[in-house]
Amino acid sequence: MASSSTSGWDRVWAGAHLATLAAAAEGYGVVENGAVAVRDGRIAWIGPAGEARSLAAGQCVPVEEVGGLWLTPGLIDCHTHLVHAGNRVAEFERRLNGASYEEIARAGGGIRSTVAATRAAGTTELVQGAAARARRLSAEGVTTLEVKSGYGLDLPTERRMLEAARLLETRVPVSIRTTFLGLHALPEERRHDRAGFVAEVCGPWLETLAAAGLVDAVDAFCENIAFTPAETGRLLGAARALGIPAHVHAGQLSDLGAAELAAQYGALSADHLEFLSEAGAAARAAAGTVAVLLPCAYYTLRQAVPPPVRLLRRAGVPLAVATDCNPGTSPCVSLLLALNMACTLFGLTPLEAVTGATRHAARALGLAHDRGTLEIGKRADFALWQVERPAELCYGLGANPCVGVVRAGKGIAAIQQSP
Numbered sequence: 001m002a003s004s005s006t007s008g009w010d011r012v013w014a015g016a017h018l019a020t021l022a023a024a025a026e027g028y029g030v031v032e033n034g035a036v037a038v039r040d041g042r043i044a045w046i047g048p049a050g051e052a053r054s055l056a057a058g059q060c061v062p063v064e065e066v067g068g069l070w071l072t073p074g075l076i077d078c079h080t081h082l083v084h085a086g087n088r089v090a091e092f093e094r095r096l097n098g099a100s101y102e103e104i105a106r107a108g109g110g111i112r113s114t115v116a117a118t119r120a121a122g123t124t125e126l127v128q129g130a131a132a133r134a135r136r137l138s139a140e141g142v143t144t145l146e147v148k149s150g151y152g153l154d155l156p157t158e159r160r161m162l163e164a165a166r167l168l169e170t171r172v173p174v175s176i177r178t179t180f181l182g183l184h185a186l187p188e189e190r191r192h193d194r195a196g197f198v199a200e201v202c203g204p205w206l207e208t209l210a211a212a213g214l215v216d217a218v219d220a221f222c223e224n225i226a227f228t229p230a231e232t233g234r235l236l237g238a239a240r241a242l243g244i245p246a247h248v249h250a251g252q253l254s255d256l257g258a259a260e261l262a263a264q265y266g267a268l269s270a271d272h273l274e275f276l277s278e279a280g281a282a283a284r285a286a287a288g289t290v291a292v293l294l295p296c297a298y299y300t301l302r303q304a305v306p307p308p309v310r311l312l313r314r315a316g317v318p319l320a321v322a323t324d325c326n327p328g329t330s331p332c333v334s335l336l337l338a339l340n341m342a343c344t345l346f347g348l349t350p351l352e353a354v355t356g357a358t359r360h361a362a363r364a365l366g367l368a369h370d371r372g373t374l375e376i377g378k379r380a381d382f383a384l385w386q387v388e389r390p391a392e393l394c395y396g397l398g399a400n401p402c403v404g405v406v407r408a409g410k411g412i413a414a415i416q417q418s419p
């Protein structure tokens with residue numbers, strides 16, 4: 001980590017209570033009445049507000065007074081399907097009017113309807129829809145977002161989705177990490193050519209998209225209704241050969257051993273994990289693979305068995321929390337709601353949940369060295385909150401106590417404090 005510097009600052013935020021979330025710190029890593037100084041978009045200094053003000057005065061650096069607020073690292077939503085066209089509201093209503101999953105599937109519902117809508121959408125439409133969702137997340141303090149492809153299931157649409165994800169950075173003040181979710185579902189037209197489809201995804205599709213600079217990571221939906229561990233392993237192996245890290249949708253509906261597979265390939269994260277064995281937890285702990293918990297999907301599907309949080313804790317697996325924003329199983333554009341659900345439905349402590357949307361979420365994206373905590377040398381991404389204590393980020397339902405966001409050292413939202 002870079003050393004602290006007391007000169008050359010560009011700007012200072014002073015008077016807030018800091019929750020640094022640094023790994024070496026106790027609990028939230030609280031610095032009461034603290035200050036953060038920024039240089040070239042990175043954190044240059046952290047310490048008491050009084051000292052920051054006098055150092056700033058000596059070098060004529062502007063000081064933002066943010067007394068009474070809490071300042072945390074910018075939140076990171078490390079698992080989303082933000083880019084897609086259409087929605088599944090008609091299906092939602094049909095189901096609540098008594099239609100079965102089979103009837104909905106026969107009527108062209110489910111993932112097939114999102115694939116059809118996404119294939120029909122141009123880049124502009126995809127960007128507009130995703131930007132609206134990204135703005136809501138940004139207003140809640142999110143400064144980094146992971147976005148998956150996977151609703152194209154053909155190369156041109158997968159490429160368009162990833163390009164749309166990259167373009168979000170020009171519309172919304174968030175950093176984007178793109179994930180090629182090549183193995184999400186078998187497209188209708190390849191129903192009789194499963195092996196051929198998998199080979200194309202793991203070969204020419206991955207190579208083409210990676211060469212275009214559109215793939216920060218890959219992902220596969222390893223599940224009974226999707227792809228087998230062998231097929232998933234093939235994609236992870238192909239990615240590894242190209243030096244591309246991986247995520248895995250693992251154990252959402254059954255335990256196929258996908259968590260072990262993720263660990264075996266050194267995946268950054270294995271996500272969902274409602275179904276996970278003791279061996280799976282141990283393997284991922286050893287590999288340092290993050291468990292990304294997605295409570296809004298669990299809630300939407302009204303699943304009965306939550307992920308084995310005690311087992312994961314005991315094994316020492318880092319826990320992250322994300323929205324899984326997608327039109328089918330998690331139409332959620334609130335990371336704060338996901339934090340609340342992680343506590344209420346999964347039993348995470350508020351400290352675990354907040355760490356799961358900052359430090360551990362950064363690790364799940366391979367960005368632990370660069371963001372996710374308030375530490376010298378890290379990107380100056382923060383959120384400012386009108387809360388009594390950090391646990392309040394997990395407490396409200398439909399409340400948004402975020403009053404300002406700073407990205408790479410630049411204030412990008414007006415800091416509004418309620419009277």
Ligand SMILES: [Zn+2]
Binds near residue numbers: 079080081249324326
């Ligand atoms: Zn997902």
